Amino acid sequence: MTATASSASDSPEEFGYTQQLHRATGGFASFAVAFAFVSIATGIFTTYGSVLNSSGPAGIWTWPIVVVGQTMVALVFGSLAARIPVTGYSYQWMSRLANPVLGWIMGWISFTFLAIVVVAVDYTIASTVLPVLLDYEGNAGNAWLITVVVLVLQGVLVTFSTAWTERVNNFAVSAELIGMILLVVLLFVVGLVAKELNVGNLFSTGAVPAEGYFSVGTLTSVGPWIMGTLLGAFTIVGFESAANLAEETKEPARVVPRAMWQAVLASGILGFLFLIVVTLLAGDPVELAESATPIADVVHRVLGPVVGTGLLVLVVIAIFACGMVILMTGVRLIWAMSRDDRFPGHRAIKRISPSFGTPAVAAVAFVLIAQAILAVFALQTDALFSLFSAATLLPAVIYAATILLYIVKRRSLPASKGFSLGRWEVPVLVLASAWLVFELLIFRDASFATAWVYVAIMVVLGGVYLTFLLVSRGGVRGLAMPDMHSIDAELDADARQAHRSHDA
Numbered sequence: 001m002t003a004t005a006s007s008a009s010d011s012p013e014e015f016g017y018t019q020q021l022h023r024a025t026g027g028f029a030s031f032a033v034a035f036a037f038v039s040i041a042t043g044i045f046t047t048y049g050s051v052l053n054s055s056g057p058a059g060i061w062t063w064p065i066v067v068v069g070q071t072m073v074a075l076v077f078g079s080l081a082a083r084i085p086v087t088g089y090s091y092q093w094m095s096r097l098a099n100p101v102l103g104w105i106m107g108w109i110s111f112t113f114l115a116i117v118v119v120a121v122d123y124t125i126a127s128t129v130l131p132v133l134l135d136y137e138g139n140a141g142n143a144w145l146i147t148v149v150v151l152v153l154q155g156v157l158v159t160f161s162t163a164w165t166e167r168v169n170n171f172a173v174s175a176e177l178i179g180m181i182l183l184v185v186l187l188f189v190v191g192l193v194a195k196e197l198n199v200g201n202l203f204s205t206g207a208v209p210a211e212g213y214f215s216v217g218t219l220t221s222v223g224p225w226i227m228g229t230l231l232g233a234f235t236i237v238g239f240e241s242a243a244n245l246a247e248e249t250k251e252p253a254r255v256v257p258r259a260m261w262q263a264v265l266a267s268g269i270l271g272f273l274f275l276i277v278v279t280l281l282a283g284d285p286v287e288l289a290e291s292a293t294p295i296a297d298v299v300h301r302v303l304g305p306v307v308g309t310g311l312l313v314l315v316v317i318a319i320f321a322c323g324m325v326i327l328m329t330g331v332r333l334i335w336a337m338s339r340d341d342r343f344p345g346h347r348a349i350k351r352i353s354p355s356f357g358t359p360a361v362a363a364v365a366f367v368l369i370a371q372a373i374l375a376v377f378a379l380q381t382d383a384l385f386s387l388f389s390a391a392t393l394l395p396a397v398i399y400a401a402t403i404l405l406y407i408v409k410r411r412s413l414p415a416s417k418g419f420s421l422g423r424w425e426v427p428v429l430v431l432a433s434a435w436l437v438f439e440l441l442i443f444r445d446a447s448f449a450t451a452w453v454y455v456a457i458m459v460v461l462g463g464v465y466l467t468f469l470l471v472s473r474g475g476v477r478g479l480a481m482p483d484m485h486s487i488d489a490e491l492d493a494d495a496r497q498a499h500r501s502h503d504a
Helices: 003-009 027-038 038-053 057-083 087-098 100-134 140-160 162-193 199-203 230-235 239-248 252-282 296-304 306-338 360-377 381-412 422-442 446-472 487-503
Strands: none
Touching: 003 140, 027 162, 027 239, 027 252, 038 057, 038 100, 038 162, 038 230, 038 296, 038 360, 057 087, 057 252, 057 381, 087 100, 087 239, 087 306, 087 446, 100 140, 100 360, 100 381, 100 446, 140 162, 140 252, 140 306, 140 360, 162 252, 162 306, 162 446, 199 252, 230 252, 230 296, 230 446, 239 252, 239 296, 239 306, 239 360, 252 296, 252 422, 296 306, 296 360, 306 360, 306 422, 381 422, 381 446
């Protein structure tokens, strides 16, 4: 398929929209968006200590399970993105392939996830990284203020220039890729020369009792090793953000699917190598588990303070880019829902700035929403970590619902415009489904009770607004998607046309 043909077939006019956003995002920028959201530097730096405490060093062996599972999910998402390359991703797919009510619910859950996770990610800079990097005593007050500033800076970039947002993100992703590769090589070589590599650490349970380590758990608890899965589940999410820039991406049906699965694989392979070498050099894992910054401690001890400081700078860059991409993704989602007149404040939010060519009002709105969430929870550190748990639970729900949608509708999907699972469709769906069932069962653990409460509160708020929409618009018909048509009817019409041509 030529670029011209692809560009024409990918026009949002096919789905009832006019082209309002500038289509300039290329292949690497699309990959960088997906990779930055995943951000292995962010995820591993912030969760490795938790895994040492819950699962011991051997918990890192759950990482490959997550990588395989999320790769399968990314492939299915790619197949949908190649069929409906429209901003709004799961909201659009569910609305058009199932019904608009389910689509709205999916959009609201996605919005909830993005609004929560951008706060949790940005707060990590202020509460965990900067106090160590700049050597000052962190507290709830200065962490709140710094997070406010970080959110504003990200909001300014997203509001005023998509091009500059992508340039900053491309730089951050390049730095993260190069930096993580160098760290893996340097740590391994120096550790080997200094004879500090301890293979036994890879199979150690640390302070976690060996008895019952691999147990499945009970109805309200999860076994220690399985709990280690959260290391990957916290980290390898958000790859679908590339699909939310579909209307700004050149040849999105071809570029977006590739960006998603490549981001998962690159993050998975590089992240696992980093985990292995850090664990080999962990020294006493029980002692290391007591540190608030175990990754930085290992790098500082093995490579010295200069490289250790460099790692912290790299982590700050990665976290800033991660939060910026999350914010950009959230802005596109609420803009897409507002374009269909089904998000609070939609009349203003759906406007595209004539000066900047961006959904500027949507950007301001999303920053204000994030600031409100921050204001509610900033002085409650435990609550913010619960928000991180909620931000892991929510994408699992989104992924599971989308995979189920694909399974139900796979025989009546629109034609692919650039990517198809082909004969691998059934194996991919089986593996993706098995992984998501396994992941969702982890959240039965009592430690996630608060996360479920936060999710329930947001669902209730969404339910109230959905009820208002249905009442004010005369029911489900009032939520019909632009240019929505029956795929089954279209297939029947094509079959009848083919039959008439054959008879003629």
